[in-house]
Amino acid sequence: MPNQLGGYTFGELELGQVFDFSKIISKEDVKKFAEASGDNNPIHLDEAYAATTQFKNCIVHGVLTAGLVSAAIGMNMPGPGSIYVGQNLQFRRPVKVGAKVDVHLEIKELNPDKKFVTIATTASVDGKTVLTGEALVMVPAE
């Protein structure tokens, strides 16, 4: 039975449980993230500038890709009512603006005393890993 806010309760989560979702990160998404965060670095926003760099194309802010991971945690597994305690991130490859990003979550550890869940968090584009990391989330008992 979901908790009062619609997310999973601690007892409903299992080791190895997964959640997957995909989202195209559009030029408009990158522009909104730049405005929200204040990160207007031209590598993310200016195609003519990006063409002069090693990346050739505008690339997504790494923390916006992390935002997709956070969205999956906050909205789906464990979902509403859970509290994001920590996240580590390794940015493995640049993500081109316009790419479809596949997010994969997998429960790696359950701590019943603290009601903490450790989730392996991965993002990939065309089967290539762009982001790895682990999230630590506190989940409601009921």
Place this chain on the structure above:
Amino acid sequence: MPNQLGGYTFGELELGQVFDFSKIISKEDVKKFAEASGDNNPIHLDEAYAATTQFKNCIVHGVLTAGLVSAAIGMNMPGPGSIYVGQNLQFRRPVKVGAKVDVHLEIKELNPDKKFVTIATTASVDGKTVLTGEALVMVPAE
């Protein structure tokens, strides 16, 4: 001398070097981040809903606060031309929508072989720490 893209070169960075900046995270910023990331959890967006939770107020997505850290790294220290390799984040306290967030960066380690810099990354509101962590950044040699 800055690198070709306007950021610091590796040799210009020193242990203990700091960078500080502040930004108010507005309701509009939170809405833009929700749209960009797909995280429409009502705790961030719906004041009536948030009033029924332990937080009482709408709170900023943790990863948006991390976006301010990322903005400071990408735009200021080390700035353009550096490559974000990794970031770990501990979310210490919720940040209310509308709060002024103070970001503090401090260089903790320099690895001349790899041209990697480790930066302690902190965010606080009214003097209380809301986010801690460390960034690993690769910086151009010239």
